[in-house]
Amino acid sequence: KVDINIIYGAIAFIITLILFFKPYIISGFVPLVVGILMIVALFLLMFKMQGLGDKGKVYDADKSENTHTTFKDVAGLDEEKHELIEIVDFLKNPKGYLDMGAKIPKGILLYGKPGTGKTLIAKAIAGEAGVPFISMSGSEFIEMFAGLGASRVRKLFEKAKKMAPCIIFIDEIDAIGSKREEENNKEGNSTLNQLLAEMTSDDNEDILIIGATNRADILDSALTRRGRLDRHIHVPNPDKNTRLAILKLYVKNKPMAEDVDLEEIARRTSGCSGADMEGIITEGAMLAIRADAEEITQEMLLKAIDRMVAGLERKSTEMIEFEKDVVSHHEAGHLMVSMVLDGSRKPNKITIVPHGEALGYVSYHEEEDRFIKTREELMHNMLTSLGGLVSEKVFFNHESTGCSSDLGTVTAIAKRMVTKYGMSDLGKMAIDERNGFMQEKIYDEMKKIVDEAYEKTYNIVMENKEVIHYIASELKVRETLEGVEIEELIQQFKMD
Ligand code: ADP
């Protein structure tokens, strides 16, 4: 496919050549025509460059199939969908919301690894609300012609304004708004500034902007501030159940053999994205066609996984298994230490599906806001934080890098206990940690407290070794356990 701009450029170039050699060719009527042609060509070229802002693809609710995507087409991700229902409501009736003075987010930032379904979710929001979906990629703003990013952004919003309420989806938004851009690249900066201005403009109240990125860490903070992309939703890699749900979605209308066991496929694809799941089914279908088979068999699907794993040069499955084992025991350690210390604190969920930097996490039911904590409670927090690494020590006899944020928490608590709350042998006073004379003493006291906490955590883990292992083994297979499931497991363990 030849880009139209190159053709215009070539015409302009040829005409310039002709003009240059004009004296050697003919004089009189021809140069005049050539001159006019050249001006026309230049004009067209500029016009075309200006028009690039129109490149965004538009899926109009009435005309296109694309906005018929709904939440039903998105498997799993229930929490994420739940968060978005309010926004769908707003898009259905923006005037009602705005008249009420209700605060709705101006924009949403979806972040997560590639292929986790960010684009799909954005489309589903449009589909649920029945509004047009304008989609654009961040890199499209920057490509080809320098200095035009800002005017493209303006054009895009002009177009959107005519269709509002609507959604503007900007994929790879980090191409426009990354910190690096801010420092080195003036153009990136003016594009970003235009985007920020459009986002905050009162004229654009009924345009919802959804940005997607897999690199939230490099985004310019101006983009994610209040009144801009202020609702941040992490789209995680799917856990086993979600993977199963995605598989089920894509085997519909496909001839599947009796022996197909999607559970097994889901189990064997830990770490794969939603797009990978779709790919496995597609690849399985290809294999069936090549083999002239009537149905897709389990063997074909397993082969498809192998290809995928080889193709993507993933970590060896052994490594994945080992890491899952470690993370399961780490998280189960946190969980049990916390439950032993405080039976009233109910866990909400425990998971080994990575989230941001964490390899897994335990979450608890929201407690009432508490402003005062006792020394005992602070110690409990410390012990709970240490539960992960102590569990690794007990079960694998190793130390690993998986605990750095836990240690951050532990250290911060110990420091506050010593310097702010007078909970150490240094006495009942607040101590300025910048005081060079005191630093060593502060350190010694912190170490005493942390050592005490470690000792206690170690004892708890040893005493509960079996139940921790029991939970970890389940967690490794099921990847996520909800609050009730955790309680059931513990009951089961007691009975066994
Ligand atoms: P992203 O924008 O996060 O890179 P996409 O939304 O483009 O990912 O997803 C790629 C493909 O993977 C989608 O077209 C969809 O078919 C499939 N997919 C990913 N996650 C899901 C999911 N939760 N449910 C159904 N399909 C999914």
Ligand code: ZN
């Ligand atoms: Zn941890």
